[in-house]
Amino acid sequence: MGKQVFLKGPYNFYQALKRLTIDPLVDLNVEKQAIKLPIIVENNPLVVHVIQQGTFEEPRFMIQTEDTVNEAALMAELNRIFHWDKPLEDIYTFFQATELAALFQELRGTPFVCDFTLYGCLMKTIIHQQLNMTFAYELTKRFITTYGFKKKGVWFYPTADRVASLSVAELRELQFSQRKAEYVIDTSKLIAEGNLNLEALKNFSDEEVMDKLVRIRGIGRWTAECFLMFGLGRLDLFPVQDIGIQNGIKKYYQLDKKPEKEKMLEMSSHWKPYRTYASLYLWDYLET
Template identity: 50%
Template sequence: MWSETVKVDGPYHFEQVLDRISMDPVVALNQEERYIQVPLVIEDKPYVVKVQALGTVEEPVFNISGTDGETKIQAIEKIRRIFQWDFSLHALTDHFKQTNISQIFEQHAGTPLVLEFDLYSCLMKCIIHQQLNLAFAHTLSERFVKTFGHQVDDVWFYPKPEQVAPLEYEQLTELQFSRRKAEYVIDTSRLITEGKLNLEKLNEFSDEDVIKELVKIRGIGPWTAQNVLLSGLGRPNLFPKADIGIQKAIQKHFKLEKKPTSEEMDQFSEAWSPYLSYATLYLWRSIE
């Protein structure tokens, strides 16, 4: 066993993090005891790392613990990136005080942008969630993980692309996937195993080039590509205008009679750059 105490610049609202992540039935966490068990893959092996909050919103302190001391440095590095501990929310707070969504940022102050645990599971989750209401989307992703994934210390890991690529489409349609979505999930996994899609390489690309690379793939459109950029790669200035939740949140906040047009969304969001990803997150939070 190993453990490490990490101090983070406040504000950092870990309860808000747990509240949002708790909507995903695959994730192992305890809101009362303020911890989450994170499935990590390090050098192609699965490890569970526990992240527990010890401090306050203004003075955040965390204990990180795991079982394999040899992976400690890599695990901490991954955890820091997933939970965005190296990004100070002070600048964010100051920036949005001057904008037309300052009220939303006050209400959810200290909420960080937390990433998915790895790029492949992020991509699969984005494909599965396409054009579905959130509850059924989580149900489908839970069926996918618990049918084809595996557990370590009672924590679920998404299957690897090598495990999904050989599947028959019918194995997913039996779980209530549409035929088309089953094809997208399996065919994309096959591209990864064949080396035609290198997810790790995406880290080196600009936002525009990531989108260009991903939308070449059948079943991946701009919405999915933007969500991978936001939730998988942690890019700070993404604004998926086609997202229904974003449209609803803007309609509610600005008291519009109908959903905003693309041009209206451009006007409303003009002052939000270079933190559009955080505006996206906080708008989601405002209606969740």
């Protein structure tokens, strides 16, 4: 399959790919603006090539896969990941009337990119809890390369069935903590046994998803918010417990210390309904 997708600019795919270089298993080329995606469409693992062939102001993408696939289902999944159906100029214009106007001028056109699979997103978010980024990605890499699988040279997360069959001792050998190993296995069992349907969560509100997820042992508010953002692609999340966002606000507003959570909630109320983009841009600003 080969298909071209034309978007309304701006769309800074280069910046989006730069953000993804932190993950050692993502197969991409920043300079050529190309990525190979390991995605699941209608329960089938697919390797999909996405290449930016246009410009920042007039983006044009080539979508290629050698796998047989329902094109409509594939495009729906790519829209979930890349938000191609939400013009970034609208986001930019909205924030020009807020205190983050300068930030959005600096990072204009930077897209919000989701994780490639819902299960992978939830596993990654649990694994990353309370870890520094370097070790978090190293631990995730060990998890994927030990229990996942490769297709056409691209790594996929293991299935929920595979992880549900593991013992805590097996994950401990990868340097998982006792509790984190239990969280990963127990959550995977819920999914494998049909008691947690991640696809079905697409049909629920943010609050309903949050309520369902935080009932699960090992999933707190931060984990649920990150899944809503990077899994389901919800656009109005602002995880005030996130250290990166706290430090991003501290840097942007030139504060002496990190803001109180109540103050962050008050500030972010002016950024609805696009607080996810505020979160993303504050993370990016922290790294500049």
